[in-house]
Amino acid sequence: MLGFVPGKSVQEYREHADTLLSECDAPFVKQVCDWWQSPECWYAYESKAGARWWGNNGGPKNYCDRLSETLPERPSAPAIRVRVRTPCFYCEKDIFKADEKVEMCVLSCACSTWYLHTDCESKFVFPRCFKCSSLYSKTTINKRLCSL
Numbered sequence: 001m002l003g004f005v006p007g008k009s010v011q012e013y014r015e016h017a018d019t020l021l022s023e024c025d026a027p028f029v030k031q032v033c034d035w036w037q038s039p040e041c042w043y044a045y046e047s048k049a050g051a052r053w054w055g056n057n058g059g060p061k062n063y064c065d066r067l068s069e070t071l072p073e074r075p076s077a078p079a080i081r082v083r084v085r086t087p088c089f090y091c092e093k094d095i096f097k098a099d100e101k102v103e104m105c106v107l108s109c110a111c112s113t114w115y116l117h118t119d120c121e122s123k124f125v126f127p128r129c130f131k132c133s134s135l136y137s138k139t140t141i142n143k144r145l146c147s148l
Helices: 010-023 027-035 039-044 048-056 061-070 118-123
Strands: 101-108 113-117 137-144
Touching: 010 027, 039 048, 048 061, 101 118, 113 118
Parallel strands: none
Antiparallel strands: 101 113, 101 137
16 A cells, blocks of 8 residues: 555654655545554554454545455454452452442552551551651542442
8 A cells, every 4th residue: 555564663654654745745645644644554454353444434445345355363362250359458358249339438648549448447547658658538439349
C-alpha cells in the first residue's frame, strides 16, 4: 500500500508519509498516510478478525477483505478465572464475600491507600501513616464488590 509495510516504527511511517506527501498531495495519498499512523491499521495485519474489523470501521473495505483471506486465524486466549482477594489491612480477612453489600473504611495518605472493615477501623489507632507520616483521610463506603 504505497510502500507502507507492517513492522516499522511510527517514526519510519511518518518519514515515509512525509516523503510521499512531498511528491504528491492527492487526497487518497494523504488518506493512506493517515491510515498508517493509526493502530487500527497495524492490527489489521495481525489477524483475520483485525483486517475485517478495520475494513468495517473506516479502512479500505476491499483491501481488508483480501487481506483477511491471506492472514492466519488467531485463536483467542481462554478466559481465566482468578479469585480476587480483598484483604482488610488490619485483620487480613477478606472484606468482600460473594455479592454481599459491605461497609468498609478507606484510609488514604500521601503514599498509600488501606482498606479495612469498619469494625477494624475502630481498632486501628494510628492517626498517621507509618511510611510517610502524613495524616490519614477516612472514607466510609457501603457497596458491593462488583459495583465498585
